[in-house]
Amino acid sequence: MSLNRQEVVRAAVEVLDQYGLEDLTMRRLAGLLGVKAGALYWHVENKQTLLALVSDEILASPTGNTPDRDVADRNQGLAEGIRAWAGSFRTALLRHRDGAELVSSTLPVRLGSVDPGEPVRELLGRCGLSGQQRYCSRALVHFVLGHVTEEQTRSQLHELGVVGEFDARGEEEDFDRGLELLVTGVCALVR
Amino acid sequence: MSLNRQEVVRAAVEVLDQYGLEDLTMRRLAGLLGVKAGALYWHVENKQTLLALVSDEILASPTGNTPDRDVADRNQGLAEGIRAWAGSFRTALLRHRDGAELVSSTLPVRLGSVDPGEPVRELLGRCGLSGQQRYCSRALVHFVLGHVTEEQTRSQLHELGVVGEFDARGEEEDFDRGLELLVTGVCALVR
DNA sequence: ACCTGAACACCGTTCAAGT
DNA sequence: ACCTGAACACCGTTCAAGT
Numbered sequence: 329m330s331l332n333r334q335e336v337v338r339a340a341v342e343v344l345d346q347y348g349l350e351d352l353t354m355r356r357l358a359g360l361l362g363v364k365a366g367a368l369y370w371h372v373e374n375k376q377t378l379l380a381l382v383s384d385e386i387l388a389s390p391t392g393n394t395p396d397r398d399v400a401d402r403n404q405g406l407a408e409g410i411r412a413w414a415g416s417f418r419t420a421l422l423r424h425r426d427g428a429e430l431v432s433s434t435l436p437v438r439l440g441s442v443d444p445g446e447p448v449r450e451l452l453g454r455c456g457l458s459g460q461q462r463y464c465s466r467a468l469v470h471f472v473l474g475h476v477t478e479e480q481t482r483s484q485l486h487e488l489g490v491v492g493e494f495d496a497r498g499e500e501e502d503f504d505r506g507l508e509l510l511v512t513g514v515c516a517l518v519r
Numbered sequence: 520m521s522l523n524r525q526e527v528v529r530a531a532v533e534v535l536d537q538y539g540l541e542d543l544t545m546r547r548l549a550g551l552l553g554v555k556a557g558a559l560y561w562h563v564e565n566k567q568t569l570l571a572l573v574s575d576e577i578l579a580s581p582t583g584n585t586p587d588r589d590v591a592d593r594n595q596g597l598a599e600g601i602r603a604w605a606g607s608f609r610t611a612l613l614r615h616r617d618g619a620e621l622v623s624s625t626l627p628v629r630l631g632s633v634d635p636g637e638p639v640r641e642l643l644g645r646c647g648l649s650g651q652q653r654y655c656s657r658a659l660v661h662f663v664l665g666h667v668t669e670e671q672t673r674s675q676l677h678e679l680g681v682v683g684e685f686d687a688r689g690e691e692e693d694f695d696r697g698l699e700l701l702v703t704g705v706c707a708l709v710r
Numbered sequence: 711a712c713c714t715g716a717a718c719a720c721c722g723t724t725c726a727a728g729t
Numbered sequence: 730a731c732c733t734g735a736a737c738a739c740c741g742t743t744c745a746a747g748t
Contacts, residue, residue, distance in 0.1 A: 330713085353741085354740085355740075363714090366716095366742080366744080367712075369742070370713070375741065432668075437676070460696075462693060467666075470661060470666055470669070471658055471665070473661075474623075477623075478626075481628070482627055485628070491629065505651075506661075510700050510704060513702070513704045521731055554732070556722080556723085557724075557734085560722095560724080561730085565723075566723090
């Protein structure tokens with residue numbers, strides 16, 4: 329029974345969840361798969377593309393946070409659409425240890441095939457903001473990734489006993505209120 | 520003539536600018552200083568704190584972008600104050616190769632002593648938004664770091680001939696317009 | 711087709727021992 | 730006080746050779 333790309337990626341997600349991004353090494357992954365490190369290079373070109381595949385897996389997983397399909401068709405719909413997108417994006421990242429850091433590191437390299445900003449650009453297009461899609465989606469994606477990266481880093485530092493408090497409720501509040509700043513800004517663009 | 524902490528940090532900034540964050544290794548840094556790698560541990564406790572010191576150096580450097588002192592005292596002053604802060608923050612990051620990535624990685628660990636969000640919290644306080652300081656400054660810092668990280672990564676990929684176009688003018692436009700979304704959102708909080 | 715063995719060129723960090 | 734030498738326990742990647 330031989331390996332294939334999918335199994336390698338799924339095992340990588342397991343290593344990520346158990347040991348974190350820092351300890352997601354080719355040798356450790358090979359160990360979990362009962363194989364030597366060199367064998368992995370038959371299935372993936374290098375570590376960077378493997379990380380891009382893991383990133384795609386994280387972003388492609390459904391979150392149960394999907395918006396009502398027909399809510400998003402005017403101004404109130406724009407705000408709700410952005411909130412729903414941001415919520416499910418954040419949820420997807422939080423599902424895996426170091427999810428936000430991994431996606432952040434992998435995104436600008438453009439090796440992955442899933443673009444988390446795509447749904448929000450589509451939404452903006454439907455709301456008559458075709459000329460504002462690029463910079464609005466960039467701002468929104470950066471906000472979510474930055475916020476969740478900080479959340480996950482702090483929660484891990486807390487678990488290691490390094491830092492004082494970690495208030496999950498407060499983190500979500502800050503996320504929602506910070507997002508609302510962008511929602512207000514985007515909605516103000518609509519005539 | 521023996522080394523000291525300051526010289527180590529300054530040499531680290533040189534290595535960063537010439538070789539990038541990935542190649543800022545203790546061995547390479549030691550080489551530049553004419554010393555063996557182990558010697559560095561007499562001056563800094565470990566690599567992570569060294570990176571925090573480098574991050575502080577980057578953030579502490581003046582940018583010539585400082586705002587007019589007495590513009591920032593009402594609503595128009597709030598918007599202008601945020602723009603000035605964001606501009607000088609971005610400029611400081613752009614002064615060094617991988618500046619944004621370094622600061623991002625170092626910030627949540629809280630080993631550094633310079634907090635880039637501090638000036639903006641002070642500004643918000645002066646404008647009657649004391650209850651909104653934390654989440655507003657977080658959103659602003661995440662936006663700037665995320666945007667500049669993407670700018671620097673893309674510009675490097677472009678130099679390596681990996682990716683198509685890199686339009687510095689367009690990047691700055693996206694930055695300004697994205698920032699304006701947050702400026703609008705923050706200003707809407709003022710009664 | 712898929713994997714092993716073994717190497718190459720690196721890492722960060724520690725620590726006895728030197729001066 | 731400050732640094733060397735040498736080691737420890739790792740990395741990602743390549744590639745002849747095996748099956």
